[in-house]
Amino acid sequence: MSDYALELLDITCTFRSKDDLSQRYTAVADTTLRIRAGEFVSVVGPTGCGKSTLLNVGAGLLEPSSGTIKVFGESLVGINRRAGYMFQSEALMPWRSTLDNVMVGLQYRGVPDADARTQGEAWLARVGLSGFGDRYPHQLSGGMRKRAALAQTLALDPDIILMDEPFSALDVQTRQLMENEVLELWAAKKKAVLFITHDLDEAIAMSDRVVVLSAGPATHPIGEFSIDLPRPRDVAEVRTDARFVELHTQIWNVLRDEVLKGYAQQLKKAA
Numbered sequence: 418m419s420d421y422a423l424e425l426l427d428i429t430c431t432f433r434s435k436d437d438l439s440q441r442y443t444a445v446a447d448t449t450l451r452i453r454a455g456e457f458v459s460v461v462g463p464t465g466c467g468k469s470t471l472l473n474v475g476a477g478l479l480e481p482s483s484g485t486i487k488v489f490g491e492s493l494v495g496i497n498r499r500a501g502y503m504f505q506s507e508a509l510m511p512w513r514s515t516l517d518n519v520m521v522g523l524q525y526r527g528v529p530d531a532d533a534r535t536q537g538e539a540w541l542a543r544v545g546l547s548g549f550g551d552r553y554p555h556q557l558s559g560g561m562r563k564r565a566a567l568a569q570t571l572a573l574d575p576d577i578i579l580m581d582e583p584f585s586a587l588d589v590q591t592r593q594l595m596e597n598e599v600l601e602l603w604a605a606k607k608k609a610v611l612f613i614t615h616d617l618d619e620a621i622a623m624s625d626r627v628v629v630l631s632a633g634p635a636t637h638p639i640g641e642f643s644i645d646l647p648r649p650r651d652v653a654e655v656r657t658d659a660r661f662v663e664l665h666t667q668i669w670n671v672l673r674d675e676v677l678k679g680y681a682q683q684l685k686k687a688a
């Protein structure tokens with residue numbers, strides 16, 4: 418079996434420009450990204466560079482213009498059924514209770530209702546939401562909704578977890594609590610994680626490896642850093658570690674110019 422859970426090989430994604438349909442825009446070019454089984458990899462890059470595009474390619478939601486995707490060594494066709502996703506936006510269905518939201522994926526998979534309920538309740542307990550199963554999403558705080566979404570994703574026991582800035586809407590303290598919870602759950606099950614974030618501190622604190630993308634167009638990896646900080650980690654405490662500071666400086670040296678380029682492009686687009 419392949420060592421890699423997910424391989425994005427020589428991926429290029431070209432879109433019709435949103436502003437002028439006769440123009441084409443190459444968001445991502447010739448990008449190769451491999452994630453080992455059990456590895457936690459973060460991808461950082463300037464705003465609008467193509468991070469979500471790569472994640473969508475890995476999820477099988479977006480077909481690249483060229484390149485190959487492999488899942489545990491097999492070429493991916495259609496949706497990546499070994500992967501679970503957690504996006505920035507809320508994925509909970511507002512008309513379903515929290516427990517029903519967690520159960521729904523299992524029910525779609527044909528798990529009998531009683532089993533789905535037992536597993537759903539166990540997942541709610543694992544993410545600290547015991548007793549909240551009958552609440553509706555609007556009756557939960559932002560952090561609780563993220564916990565419910567996490568339970569919904571992990572209940573399906575995916576071998577690969579794709580996360581696109583899942584905690585960016587949360588306040589700093591809640592965010593750190595959630596990051597620690599994700600690390601604990603990950604340490605127990607050791608799934609492959611592809612984590613997209615704007616936040617370099619978050620990327621370093623969580624990951625085994627951080628990949629830096631260039632500013633667009635034709636975004637591609639321009640740096641890769643192994644994060645040799647010991648585990649288990651507390652995301653707040655690890656930030657004071659001398660090695661964390663050293664890694665942050667090294668990665669920021671690569672990322673800084675790209676962030677400035679990305680920012681200039683956003684200003685140009687807005688003008």
Ligand SMILES: Nc1ncnc2c1ncn2[C@@H]1O[C@H](COP(=O)(O)OP(=O)(O)OP(=O)(O)O)[C@@H](O)[C@H]1O
Nearest residue numbers: 432433434435444463464465466467468469470471
């Ligand atoms: N379906 C599409 N059609 C046209 N252009 C697109 C499409 N999807 C993405 N793009 C463009 O591709 C580029 C990369 O977008 P993407 O959302 O992947 O960036 P990102 O790094 O995730 O952004 P952010 O950091 O703001 O979340 C952007 O310029 C975006 O406008």
